Amino acid sequence: MDAEEIEAGRARWQARFDRSAKRDAEFRTLSGLEVEPVYGPAGDDPRFERIGWPGEYPFTRGLHATGYRGKTWTIRQFAGFGNARQTNERYKMILGAGGGGLSVAFDMPTLMGRDSDDPRSLGEVGHCGVAIDSAMDMDLLFDGIPLGDITTSMTISGPAVPIFCMYVVAAERQGVPVGRLNGTLQTDIFKEYIAQKEWLFAPEPHLRLIGDLMEFCAAEIPAYKPLSVSGYHIREAGSTAAQELAFTLADGFGYVELGLSRGLDVDVFAPGLSFFFDAHIDFFEEIAKFRAARRIWARWMRDVYGAKTDKAQWLRFHTQTAGVSLTAQQPYNNVVRTAIEALAAVLGGTNSLHTNALDEVLALPTQKAAEIALRTQQVIMEETEVVNVADPLGGSWYVEALTDRLEREAEAIFAKIRDMGSDGTMTSGILRGIEDGWFMSEIAEAAFDYQRKLEKGAKRIVGVNCHTASAEEPLEILRVSHEVEREQNRVLAERRAGRDQAAVDTALAAMVEVARGEGNMIPSMLDAVRAEATLGEICDALRGVWGVYTEPARF
Numbered sequence: 001m002d003a004e005e006i007e008a009g010r011a012r013w014q015a016r017f018d019r020s021a022k023r024d025a026e027f028r029t030l031s032g033l034e035v036e037p038v039y040g041p042a043g044d045d046p047r048f049e050r051i052g053w054p055g056e057y058p059f060t061r062g063l064h065a066t067g068y069r070g071k072t073w074t075i076r077q078f079a080g081f082g083n084a085r086q087t088n089e090r091y092k093m094i095l096g097a098g099g100g101g102l103s104v105a106f107d108m109p110t111l112m113g114r115d116s117d118d119p120r121s122l123g124e125v126g127h128c129g130v131a132i133d134s135a136m137d138m139d140l141l142f143d144g145i146p147l148g149d150i151t152t153s154m155t156i157s158g159p160a161v162p163i164f165c166m167y168v169v170a171a172e173r174q175g176v177p178v179g180r181l182n183g184t185l186q187t188d189i190f191k192e193y194i195a196q197k198e199w200l201f202a203p204e205p206h207l208r209l210i211g212d213l214m215e216f217c218a219a220e221i222p223a224y225k226p227l228s229v230s231g232y233h234i235r236e237a238g239s240t241a242a243q244e245l246a247f248t249l250a251d252g253f254g255y256v257e258l259g260l261s262r263g264l265d266v267d268v269f270a271p272g273l274s275f276f277f278d279a280h281i282d283f284f285e286e287i288a289k290f291r292a293a294r295r296i297w298a299r300w301m302r303d304v305y306g307a308k309t310d311k312a313q314w315l316r317f318h319t320q321t322a323g324v325s326l327t328a329q330q331p332y333n334n335v336v337r338t339a340i341e342a343l344a345a346v347l348g349g350t351n352s353l354h355t356n357a358l359d360e361v362l363a364l365p366t367q368k369a370a371e372i373a374l375r376t377q378q379v380i381m382e383e384t385e386v387v388n389v390a391d392p393l394g395g396s397w398y399v400e401a402l403t404d405r406l407e408r409e410a411e412a413i414f415a416k417i418r419d420m421g422s423d424g425t426m427t428s429g430i431l432r433g434i435e436d437g438w439f440m441s442e443i444a445e446a447a448f449d450y451q452r453k454l455e456k457g458a459k460r461i462v463g464v465n466c467h468t469a470s471a472e473e474p475l476e477i478l479r480v481s482h483e484v485e486r487e488q489n490r491v492l493a494e495r496r497a498g499r500d501q502a503a504v505d506t507a508l509a510a511m512v513e514v515a516r517g518e519g520n521m522i523p524s525m526l527d528a529v530r531a532e533a534t535l536g537e538i539c540d541a542l543r544g545v546w547g548v549y550t551e552p553a554r555f
């Protein structure tokens with residue numbers, strides 16, 4: 001790009017910056033020097049077309065002209081354990097300590113669409129997250145938390161839609177107009193087949209439910225994000241950064257194709273697609289990954305899928321620091337790892353962030369560990385001054401080269417995925433890749449390669465294969481009592497006995513009728529939830545229509 005074009009771009013950016021709201025703060029270095037809101041080249045720079053200014057296409061440098069001067073990222077700590085009441089207390093602690101939004105972790109039975117009293121739930125209730133059986137649990141979860149004012153993310157994909165319906169019903173019961181809700185539902189079923197393995201049905205009915213949800217949200221809850229397309233679990237399963245980037249964006253393109261196939265307007269539904277990435281320990285590679293993600297997404301949305309508005313071209317993402325980088329050995333070092341990873345996410349322009357607690361490698365975090373994790377974000381946000389300048393590493397030879405390199409790697413992977421399919425769409429390539437176990441074997445190979453390096457000592461981890469001597473005491477960890485399960489089951493039995501069973505049966509039968517046909521599932525599912533049908537009852541009714549999915553055996 002020549003100097004004149006760059007100057008014209010700078011003037012465009014300046015005009016946008018001037019008319020945007022800024023936080024009331026001093027933007028200076030610690031020693032008092034004034035800093036510009038963004039930096040760019042002084043003369044011509046051939047790379048600049050791909051880099052650009054923050055707030056404009058291709059958004060490599062961020063979505064907003066003001067960067068974090070307009071708004072800092074949302075501190076969104078993922079939390080949930082025991083029953084809804086216990087988790088509600090933790091949420092109040094998080095919000096009281098400066099958390100900006102909520103993020104719900106569900107227990108394994110809930111993630112698999114089973115009630116707490118299902119024989120398969122034994123021993124798991126409330127352990128890796130909160131137990132939610134019916135809308136009344138959702139009421140308790142958000143008791144005293146105004147759902148119209150707080151954005152809430154819910155991490156669940158297999159039974160995402162019934163859980164969403166419970167959330168909507170909890171909002172109705174709080175008197176919040178549903179159209180005012182804002183938040184995120186994970187819903188990303190592609191990554192379940194690829195990495196996390198928490199599905200209920202075969203891909204086809206899941207995609208139908210997701211299409212129904214996209215349609216419903218686009219019409220009724222415009223600010224809500226019905227999808228959080230997730231690379232986190234792909235990375236945690238052992239993928240490389242390039243695979244995380246490419247598989248996740250490919251999944252995102254699959255959901256765009258789903259919206260288009262339903263006749264939805266891309267400029268209306270695409271702002272509802274959000275993303276979720278891992279922040280691993282290779283500092284610069286992660287920053288480059290986030291920058292490449294925004295650029296690739298914007299280009300494909302504009303050029304391949306015809307998105308015209310900025311919001312439909314934006315890749316907005318949440319980041320979680322890498323769980324797999326935490327070590328059980330010398331666990332206090334995990335605070336340092338998490339701080340470095342969080343800083344990479346911030347320098348990469350994350351919109352929302354979870355920082356892991358130092359004990360998460362062993363159990364769900366204690367209150368103290370959860371607080372240190374939250375404070376880690378606050379130290380970065382309040383003390384380091386990194387929020388003063390948008391995309392501060394833009395123009396670095398290294399970071400730009402890595403950003404380009406990751407983009408090329410991702411493009412090569414997209415081409416492979418598309419080629420695997422039968423009709424040139426990303427969706428058919430993804431489905432074929434799932435069926436053939438291609439994604440899994442690519443990830444397994446990368447994980448194996450990493451493990452080999454670790455075992456040979458070519459990759460070093462402090463406290464694990466180097467610098468192992470330590471005088472540290474074992475950590476106190478959080479243990480969820482089995483009493484939680486007994487109590488949850490007692491309450492569930494009471495609720496079943498107290499509800500209008502005929503209303504439940506009628507609502508479930510009406511929902512099954514829709515499932516057998518072609519209509520949108522959301523209204524009838526909402527009715528079943530309003531009648532206090534349980535998650536397990538709703539999912540079992542649908543299993544009766546759609547069956548269950550078993551992964552093809554592979555050797």
Ligand SMILES: C[C@H](C(=O)O)C(=O)SCCNC(=O)CCNC(=O)[C@H](O)C(C)(C)COP(=O)(O)OP(=O)(O)OC[C@H]1O[C@@H](n2cnc3c(N)ncnc32)[C@H](O)[C@@H]1OP(=O)(O)O
Binds near residue numbers: 071
């Ligand atoms: C590992 C674990 C497991 O497996 O169990 C998990 O999965 S945990 C998974 C946990 N997952 C999550 O927690 C997912 C969280 N995701 C989200 O919160 C969302 O999807 C998100 C990534 C889009 C972030 O949403 P958010 O509301 O926090 O933040 P946003 O960036 O959208 O900002 C809120 C509003 O402020 C505006 N805004 C932001 N920055 C600026 C700025 N500089 N100038 C002007 N406006 C600005 C945005 O455009 C938006 O308004 P407007 O809307 O009007 O544009």
